[in-house]
Amino acid sequence: MKKFLALALLVVCFSAIPSSSICKDRIIEVKDKDGNWQTLNFIADNLRVSAMQLMYDIAEGNVTGSSTLHVEARNPDVDTSTSPETIWVAGGLRNYLDVDELVQVVSSSAEDAGTLLTSGTSTGGSTTSIIDTGATFISDGVLAGDIVINDTNDMHAIIETVDSETQLTTKPTGMTLAVKAYRIATVATGKTGAAVVHITGLDEDWDEADTHIIMNGTTDVESDTSLIRINKFWVTLAGSNGSNVGAISVENNASATVLSQIGAGINASEDGSFTVPNDKTLYITGLYAGEGNNDRCIVYLYKRHDGEVFRPAGGAVSVKQSHGVLSFDGPIKLKAKTDVELRGVADTDDAKVSGGFEGYYK
Numbered sequence: 001m002k003k004f005l006a007l008a009l010l011v012v013c014f015s016a017i018p019s020s021s022i023c024k025d026r027i028i029e030v031k032d033k034d035g036n037w038q039t040l041n042f043i044a045d046n047l048r049v050s051a052m053q054l055m056y057d058i059a060e061g062n063v064t065g066s067s068t069l070h071v072e073a074r075n076p077d078v079d080t081s082t083s084p085e086t087i088w089v090a091g092g093l094r095n096y097l098d099v100d101e102l103v104q105v106v107s108s109s110a111e112d113a114g115t116l117l118t119s120g121t122s123t124g125g126s127t128t129s130i131i132d133t134g135a136t137f138i139s140d141g142v143l144a145g146d147i148v149i150n151d152t153n154d155m156h157a158i159i160e161t162v163d164s165e166t167q168l169t170t171k172p173t174g175m176t177l178a179v180k181a182y183r184i185a186t187v188a189t190g191k192t193g194a195a196v197v198h199i200t201g202l203d204e205d206w207d208e209a210d211t212h213i214i215m216n217g218t219t220d221v222e223s224d225t226s227l228i229r230i231n232k233f234w235v236t237l238a239g240s241n242g243s244n245v246g247a248i249s250v251e252n253n254a255s256a257t258v259l260s261q262i263g264a265g266i267n268a269s270e271d272g273s274f275t276v277p278n279d280k281t282l283y284i285t286g287l288y289a290g291e292g293n294n295d296r297c298i299v300y301l302y303k304r305h306d307g308e309v310f311r312p313a314g315g316a317v318s319v320k321q322s323h324g325v326l327s328f329d330g331p332i333k334l335k336a337k338t339d340v341e342l343r344g345v346a347d348t349d350d351a352k353v354s355g356g357f358e359g360y361y362k
Contacts, residue, residue: 055285058360066362069282073272073289073342074263078297078351084343087272087289087299087355089247089263094273094341100204100228101253105197108264109246110217113188114195114237117142125177128160130168132182138165142184147196147237151224152180154210156198156236159184185214187237193245194267196237199260202229206278206337212236215248220255229275229339230260234268243267272355273341276334282361283331287315287342289355290323297344297351306337313340319353331359 029037058066073087086094107113118140124131130148146159148170157170157177170177187195194215203209204226211225230250235243243265250260260269276282289299296318303313314332317324334340344353 055360063362066360068358068360069274069284070356070358071272071274071342072268072270072354072356074270074354075272075344076352077349078295078344078346078353079349080346081349083345084300084302085346087342087344087353088261089266089270090249090258090261093343094271095252095257095259096339097228097252097259100226102226103199103223103230103259104220104251104253104255105199105213105215105223105248106220106251106255107194107215107217107244107246107248109193109244111191111193111239111241111245112195112215112248113191113193113217114185114214115188116214117146117184117186119181119183121181122177122179124179127173127176128170129163130157130170130177130180130182131166133166136165137162137168137184140184141186142168143186146184146186148177149183149185149196149212150175150177150180151183151212154212154225156196156212158237183212183214185237187239188217191217192239192241194235194238194243194248196235197233197248197262198236199223199227199230199233199250201227201231202275202277204228206275208277218246220251222253230269230271231274232269232271233260233262235262238267270354271341273339276336276338276340276361278336280336280361282334282338282340282359284313284328284334284340284357284359285331286325286327286359287317287355287357288323288325289317289319289342289344289353291319291321291351291353293350293352294321295349295351296320296347297353299342299344299353299355301332301357302341302343303334304339305335310339310341310343317355 028040075087078085123133148157157173161169200210248262249258291297298318300316301313302310304310
């Protein structure tokens with residue numbers, strides 16, 4: 001409180017003095033909570049005061065080490081006999097791995113298929129180019145619109161132009177493509193659906209990890225990264241359909257259990273859940289839900305920490321042919337290795353439920 005009073009007095013005092021004698025000729029500093037001096041900023045000779053909400057600051061990248069979180073959820077058929085069900089497109093309760101595995105990715109449609117054109121390690125490049133002096137991009141059939149997968153940093157970029165056998169120009173990525181292991185993929189000949197998907201999850205140490213999969217229709221494709229959790233996955237390259245034709249599933253290594261799923265035509269998973277990464281804390285600021293088949297369903301936020309049992313985390317929305325939004329004045333705080341998900345309990349069969357929750361983690 002003393003700090004805020006001191007700053008308020010400082011602002012009042014300086015606002016009473018002509019700005020030309022103070023703001024233009026002097027640097028004004030205050031101490032933060034750690035004892036470090038911070039310079040006050042001025043715009044047009046007026047003290048700059050930010051009233052921006054924390055979530056906006058995080059989204060703009062102004063808060064180092066923090067990320068916003070938005071989780072989407074959909075379950076088109078919540079029944080009484082299986083309630084509570086996770087609000088996710090696969091139905092029933094969501095499945096989780098006990099140990100990390102190389103996962104399998106497969107579609108229900110042969111139209112969801114891509115082709116590897118070439119791979120290598122770049123010898124140069126930038127955030128908008130890739131150079132490989134040993135490549136033969138033109139001869140390999142690489143074209144604008146194909147995708148470069150940067151396997152060193154688990155990111156990707158869309159090719160804008162093929163400049164020569166050894167150089168490509170890409171859409172901006174925000175990260176250099178120089179000296180990176182890469183793959184270049186395209187939509188498989190004659191196919192119209194998803195060609196490449198990007199998976200983000202947690203590895204054996206519960207740290208955030210990403211991987212890209214080049215689809216092969218109804219045939220399983222094994223990941224090159226071992227994961228214990230799948231937090232999100234989405235389509236990054238598709239054919240003329242513009243989206244996945246079939247339902248695309250991430251399964252355990254034995255291809256016996258669905259861990260995450262993208263509904264046909266949706267291009268992103270809607271699993272209604274998230275697992276807090278290692279050394280992170282999640283703050284949930286709100287949830288929302290809706291029901292579209294005139295069947296009442298109560299949607300709860302459930303949590304489970306590191307092998308415990310799931311239980312309500314706080315907050316619920318009751319919906320019937322309607323939607324509801326619940327904001328938390330005090331965010332729900334969840335520690336690392338906590339699974340959190342939306343679950344629905346229906347009064348009658350065939351409730352069509354969608355929803356989500358949001359917050360930030362740091």
